[in-house]
Amino acid sequence: xxxxxxxxxxxxxxxxxxxxxxxxxxxxxxxxxxxxxxxxxxxxxxxxxxxxxxxxxxxxxxxxxxxxxxxxxxxxxxxxxxxxxxxxxxxxxxxxxxxxxxxxxxxxxxxxxxxxxxxxxxxxxxxxxxxxxxxxxxxxxxxxxxxxxxxxxxxxxxxxxxxxxxxxxxxxxxxxxxxxxxxxxxxxxxxxxxxxxxxxxxxxxxxxxxxxxxxxxxxxxxxxxxxxxxxxxxxxxxxxxxxxxxxxxxxxxxxxxxxxxxxxxxxxxxxxxxxxxxxxxxxxxxxxxxxxxxxxxxxxxxxxxxxxxxxxxxxxxxxxxxxxxxxxxxxxxxxxxxxxxxxxxxxxxxxxxxxxxxxxxxxxxxxxxxxxxxxxxxxxxxxxxxxxxxxxxxxxxxxxxxxxxxxxxxxxxxxxxxxxxxxxxxxxxxxxxxxxxxxxxxxxxxxxxxxxxxxxxxxxxxxxxxxxxxxxxxxxxxxxxxxxxxxxxxxxxxxxxxxxxxxxxxxxxxxxxxxxxxxxxxxxxxxxxxxxxxxxxxxxxxxxxxxxxxxxxxxxxxxxxxxxxxxxxxxxxxxxxxxxxxxxxxxxxxxxxxxxxxxxxxxxxxxxxxxxxxxxxxxxxxxxxxxxxxxxxxxxxxx
RNA sequence: CGGGGCGUAGCGCAGUCUGGUAGCGCACCUGCUUCGGGAGCAGGGGGUCGGAGGUUCGAAUCCUCUCGCCCCGACCA
Numbered sequence: 001x002x003x004x005x006x007x008x009x010x011x012x013x014x015x016x017x018x019x020x021x022x023x024x025x026x027x028x029x030x031x032x033x034x035x036x037x038x039x040x041x042x043x044x045x046x047x048x049x050x051x052x053x054x055x056x057x058x059x060x061x062x063x064x065x066x067x068x069x070x071x072x073x074x075x076x077x078x079x080x081x082x083x084x085x086x087x088x089x090x091x092x093x094x095x096x097x098x099x100x101x102x103x104x105x106x107x108x109x110x111x112x113x114x115x116x117x118x119x120x121x122x123x124x125x126x127x128x129x130x131x132x133x134x135x136x137x138x139x140x141x142x143x144x145x146x147x148x149x150x151x152x153x154x155x156x157x158x159x160x161x162x163x164x165x166x167x168x169x170x171x172x173x174x175x176x177x178x179x180x181x182x183x184x185x186x187x188x189x190x191x192x193x194x195x196x197x198x199x200x201x202x203x204x205x206x207x208x209x210x211x212x213x214x215x216x217x218x219x220x221x222x223x224x225x226x227x228x229x230x231x232x233x234x235x236x237x238x239x240x241x242x243x244x245x246x247x248x249x250x251x252x253x254x255x256x257x258x259x260x261x262x263x264x265x266x267x268x269x270x271x272x273x274x275x276x277x278x279x280x281x282x283x284x285x286x287x288x289x290x291x292x293x294x295x296x297x298x299x300x301x302x303x304x305x306x307x308x309x310x311x312x313x314x315x316x317x318x319x320x321x322x323x324x325x326x327x328x329x330x331x332x333x334x335x336x337x338x339x340x341x342x343x344x345x346x347x348x349x350x351x352x353x354x355x356x357x358x359x360x361x362x363x364x365x366x367x368x369x370x371x372x373x374x375x376x377x378x379x380x381x382x383x384x385x386x387x388x389x390x391x392x393x394x395x396x397x398x399x400x401x402x403x404x405x406x407x408x409x410x411x412x413x414x415x416x417x418x419x420x421x422x423x424x425x426x427x428x429x430x431x432x433x434x435x436x437x438x439x440x441x442x443x444x445x446x447x448x449x450x451x452x453x454x455x456x457x458x459x460x461x462x463x464x465x466x467x468x469x470x471x472x473x474x475x476x477x478x479x480x481x482x483x484x485x486x487x488x489x490x491x492x493x494x495x496x497x498x499x500x501x502x503x504x505x506x507x508x509x510x511x512x513x514x515x516x517x518x519x520x521x522x523x524x525x526x527x528x529x530x531x532x533x534x535x536x537x538x539x540x541x542x543x544x545x546x547x548x549x550x551x552x553x554x555x556x557x558x559x560x561x562x563x564x565x566x567x568x569x570x571x572x573x574x575x576x577x578x579x580x581x582x583x584x585x586x587x588x589x590x591x592x593x594x595x596x597x598x599x600x601x602x603x604x605x606x607x608x609x610x611x612x613x614x615x616x617x618x619x620x621x622x623x624x625x626x627x628x629x630x631x632x633x634x635x636x637x638x639x
Numbered sequence: 640c641g642g643g644g645c646g647u648a649g650c651g652c653a654g655u656c657u658g659g660u661a662g663c664g665c666a667c668c669u670g671c672u673u674c675g676g677g678a679g680c681a682g683g684g685g686g687u688c689g690g691a692g693g694u695u696c697g698a699a700u701c702c703u704c705u706c707g708c709c710c711c712g713a714c715c716a
Contacts, residue, residue, distance in 0.1 A: 546675095585675095
């Protein structure tokens with residue numbers, strides 16, 4: 001039991017002007033954190049207590065599936081050069097020199113270090129599988145830290161790594177993490193979704209992000225009532241069938257003069273068609289990560305339905321590029337053969353021949369496409385033509401003719417042009433049916449709290465980790481890597497709760513204003529103070545016992561006794577024994593986000609106290625002898 | 640890195656345009672009153688006006704340079 005009068009809890013009535021998002025303001029006002037620099041924060045006692053509770057839950061669940069390490073943050077740069085990530089990570093990796101001039105980096109993740117241990121120690125299949133984890137400070141020189149603790153340059157991460165002899169083993173390790181993560185986030189009281197994610201710069205096959213919907217988030221995710229959920233970078237949808245146009249004339253592509261009709265809206269109006277019956281062309285020049293300026297850019301041309309949008313992450317994955325920029329007019333002429341506004345797939349100057357691609361024409365053999373495009377840029381490679389799945393099997397579409405002021409109709413993919421590859425390269429739209437159950441998709445911002453990843457042999461291969469299998473044959477262990485942002489669990493919990501409170505107060509305001517038309521208007525335009533409450537499992541204290549007036553001896557004595565009883569019952573208790581007015585103490589208790597408050601006040605004369613449940617915004621009276629048992633039941637988390 | 644904004648007491652701000660003794664609210668200290676929703680009255684402490692240079696009799700204010708922070712974008716296991 002801690003006494004508020006002796007603690008350092010510097011609450012603020014007003015948030016510093018720099019704070020924008022709710023969790024940032026509240027963490028500052030509640031005395032959880034103070035800022036030291038851009039993306040650098042000190043955790044004050046309350047913040048540290050909350051983080052410690054989260055860490056304890058994470059550790060408890062991780063110990064069920066793995067073993068804890070503590071790896072060094074200070075890494076010799078050579079280690080990162082060996083894996084090739086020193087250049088890949090670029091400026092995001094902090095660099096420094098020691099007194100001898102040797103270059104060091106501050107680790108932003110630990111694949112390299114853990115693999116260096118694995119390659120020295122893991123020699124036999126008998127030693128596998130292994131799941132190794134740590135909870136440790138990570139450093140990333142973010143280009144733009146923001147949102148308080150949401151994106152920072154120094155933060156706590158639980159990272160783990162699995163080593164298995166084969167894919168089946170990796171599946172097991174991955175599944176164990178999936179289960180552990182769900183238990184962890186559930187115990188932390190978060191309402192989360194697990195989404196399919198893009199593999200990004202990590203490389204590898206499967207990956208899943210754990211997200212919490214919040215306006216403060218930086219990612220866009222799609223989910224539906226059926227349980228389907230995916231990052232927008234990966235999300236797909238089932239498209240409603242489109243009625244194709246009737247063929248005109250001899251059914252072959254027909255040149256139509258369309259002077260000045262460059263925009264899709266103009267074209268569809270001119271032909272009297274829907275945008276879904278038109279082919280849109282989006283053309284890029286792509287480059288690879290760390291590509292030298294001297295290396296030629298890769299032309300990437302995407303065709304998709306007129307009413308669809310390109311998703312550049314998906315397109316990058318297909319084209320084996322990392323960055324795309326729009327083609328310049330002369331590039332359009334060179335690689336497509338037409339002017340902007342009249343670009344189309346028919347007769348496109350496609351350098352990738354049937355032969356060079358070994359008949360890669362559908363989305364299926366993507367890995368082989370990646371193999372060609374990513375690792376062995378083909379000599380004389382010209383335009384990569386990617387057609388979106390939304391055009392597959394369609395007929396008699398309208399498209400640019402690659403000729404100023406002309407379009408073609410009766411364009412049928414497969415017959416009139418052959419894309420290099422057919423793949424999903426579009427953004428889904430809100431409300432489209434999900435790919436499995438057909439439930440409408442909801443798009444929303446979310447914050448990523450965890451990520452699990454089937455890594456493969458990227459590091460074990462490049463860093464030379466090998467183990468002998470039962471047959472005495474040398475194999476490369478397969479890795480998985482898995483991360484949880486500790487601070488993000490805290491911020492996500494605050495953001496979610498603050499949003500729920502904000503909704504309550506606005507609903508409340510609506511209720512109040514509706515029936516009472518002659519109200520005095522006192523609610524005015526003042527925005528309600530943001531409020532929140534943390535789940536008991538991660539709050540710095542589960543309960544605060546508020547003695548409404550410490551100068552009244554019976555109240556003080558009862559408060560002390562109740563707090564001691566709670567303490568004895570194992571409930572993490574804060575006793576507000578300050579000589580302050582009751583109002584101040586109520587406000588402070590709410591500000592620091594404690595989920596349960598016991599008011600020791602007037603009702604003591606009847607042998608009762610009030611229990612305020614901040615999560616449900618309800619208050620009940622309880623007899624003194626039931627307090628400890630009641631709170632213990634409320635606050636005990638089940639591991 | 641591109642665009643925008645802001646640096647004046649612990650926090651929130653005014654003062655800058657038009658140069659002339661650095662102010663307000665909250666917080667803090669003392670006293671009295673008050674005591675279940677951020678109390679009232681009285682008194683008090685606290686400032687290199689982000690930093691450096693310049694213009695001027697005189698600079699928070701004008702000029703130059705610079706540092707820091709926030710937001711949007713780019714970027715981002």
